[in-house]
Amino acid sequence: MSKEVNKLWDNLIPVLHEYKNIWSMETIYEYPNHLQHIPEKLFDEIIPLTTEEIFSTLRQDNLGSQSTCSGNLVRLLREITSLSKIQKSDFSLNILQSRYMTPKKKYEVEKVIQVLLSEHRQIKINKITDCCGGAGYLANSLANILDAKVLSIDNDSKIQENGLARFLKHGNCNISFLNHDLNFIKEEVYNQIKESDLIIGIHTCSHLSDLQLQIAVETDARLILNVGCCYYKTKGYKYGISQQAKLSNIELSGPSLLLAARGIETDLDSFIFSINVKKYRYLLHIYLKEVLGLEFIAVGGLKPKEYEKSFEDYAISRLDTLGIKGEDHRKDLIDFHNNKKKQEMVKEMIAVNAIRSIFSRAVELYIALDRGLYLKEAGYDSNVFECFDPKISPRNICIMGRR
Numbered sequence: 206m207s208k209e210v211n212k213l214w215d216n217l218i219p220v221l222h223e224y225k226n227i228w229s230m231e232t233i234y235e236y237p238n239h240l241q242h243i244p245e246k247l248f249d250e251i252i253p254l255t256t257e258e259i260f261s262t263l264r265q266d267n268l269g270s271q272s273t274c275s276g277n278l279v280r281l282l283r284e285i286t287s288l289s290k291i292q293k294s295d296f297s298l299n300i301l302q303s304r305y306m307t308p309k310k311k312y313e314v315e316k317v318i319q320v321l322l323s324e325h326r327q328i329k330i331n332k333i334t335d336c337c338g339g340a341g342y343l344a345n346s347l348a349n350i351l352d353a354k355v356l357s358i359d360n361d362s363k364i365q366e367n368g369l370a371r372f373l374k375h376g377n378c379n380i381s382f383l384n385h386d387l388n389f390i391k392e393e394v395y396n397q398i399k400e401s402d403l404i405i406g407i408h409t410c411s412h413l414s415d416l417q418l419q420i421a422v423e424t425d426a427r428l429i430l431n432v433g434c435c436y437y438k439t440k441g442y443k444y445g446i447s448q449q450a451k452l453s454n455i456e457l458s459g460p461s462l463l464l465a466a467r468g469i470e471t472d473l474d475s476f477i478f479s480i481n482v483k484k485y486r487y488l489l490h491i492y493l494k495e496v497l498g499l500e501f502i503a504v505g506g507l508k509p510k511e512y513e514k515s516f517e518d519y520a521i522s523r524l525d526t527l528g529i530k531g532e533d534h535r536k537d538l539i540d541f542h543n544n545k546k547k548q549e550m551v552k553e554m555i556a557v558n559a560i561r562s563i564f565s566r567a568v569e570l571y572i573a574l575d576r577g578l579y580l581k582e583a584g585y586d587s588n589v590f591e592c593f594d595p596k597i598s599p600r601n602i603c604i605m606g607r608r
């Protein structure tokens with residue numbers, strides 16, 4: 206039995222309001238005022254912890270009934286963000302059905318089909334539109350397994366051509382690809398979509414999920430399924446398509462959208478790596494601000510190997526990309542790195558960032574529940590649940606509407 210969307214919403218909104226100043230900020234932008242909104246008791250608990258201890262605190266591995274400030278907060282957020290999961294199933298794609306798919310893609314397609322098969326028993330799904338369908342793996346599997354006609358829409362013609370070449374080679378004439386931008390649906394495309402029983406979108410980035418749901422409601426689809434991702438991708442987009450969200454007075458800042466799409470690392474190695482990245486990133490930022498008088502500037506994403514370098518070599522290459530002769534700063538960078546006070550500052554920022562990350566799932570759930578509520582307000586029986594194991598596919602919140 207799945208949890209009710211309204212109930213989840215009612216539990217979530219007060220907590221988001223209470224801690225808004227924490228989840229909506231970005232540690233690095235706040236520096237040197239990064240501690241201003243962090244409850245002292247919470248900070249005092251996190252600051253002495255080792256990286257491994259922070260990891261297990263965030264995951265709440267060993268908290269049991271331990272009543273610490275961080276333990277209580279993690280537990281509360283776990284409770285209010287806990288969703289029902291789909292049942293275990295033996296359904297799997299065979300070798301032919303899953304050819305060309307990565308293990309992750311195969312897993313995702315299997316889970317989505319498992320959900321749809323139980324719906325298919327009640328609603329005969331004859332026609333499907335897959336929004337942002339990419340290379341068409343899901344579309345092809347849906348066409349074969351549900352014996353339905355599937356229209357896969359995507360605006361990337363290269364990806365579609367690759368898919369088309371693969372799937373047509375194996376002769377499924379129930380699938381068609383349409384190169385089209387979901388932002389600007391032409392009338393003839395709209396009319397084609399209108400015939401669909403099911404409108405689906407898996408990992409439709411940022412606002413495209415909202416768009417998919419709006420199109421599905423307008424075209425009166427009987428069944429709607431969506432899994433979102435990359436919430437930060439559409440710059441300046443304001444989330445909140447439901448009436449309830451409009452009344453909730455919650456605004457998602459840019460940093461909070463990144464937080465929602467980041468989740469909490471599920472394995473210790475990736476967590477340690479992310480902390481090492483932050484140690485360098487934060488120290489460089491303090492250097493840019495204090496020594497060069499520069500406000501926060503993005504220094505670009507780097508390959509993991511770059512963080513194996515010494516701090517000064519890392520920082521010199523970043524300064525070079527900013528048009529500052531890095532080599533001239535070598536000695537100062539070494540001194541900066543060895544300065545105990547600066548190291549302490551970085552440690553503080555890491556603790557603040559860890560506290561922020563406790564809220565990542567809550568912010569993500571806000572986006573998903575808003576979508577669930579939107580479907581409800583449009584007269585659908587709507588449901589929000591976990592469709593993938595987060596270790597395999599972390600953006601795993603599925604919104605389903607049926608009528």
Ligand SMILES: C[S@@+](CC[C@H](N)C(=O)[O-])C[C@H]1O[C@@H](n2cnc3c(N)ncnc32)[C@H](O)[C@@H]1O
Pocket residue numbers: 336337338339340358359360361364385386387388406407408409410413434
């Ligand atoms: C994360 S991928 C997901 C692909 C596929 N649904 C899957 O699960 O493998 C997002 C897809 O959205 C497509 N896309 C991005 N913007 C789009 C737009 N404005 N209209 C249509 N498709 C778009 C991209 O080309 C990409 O294939």
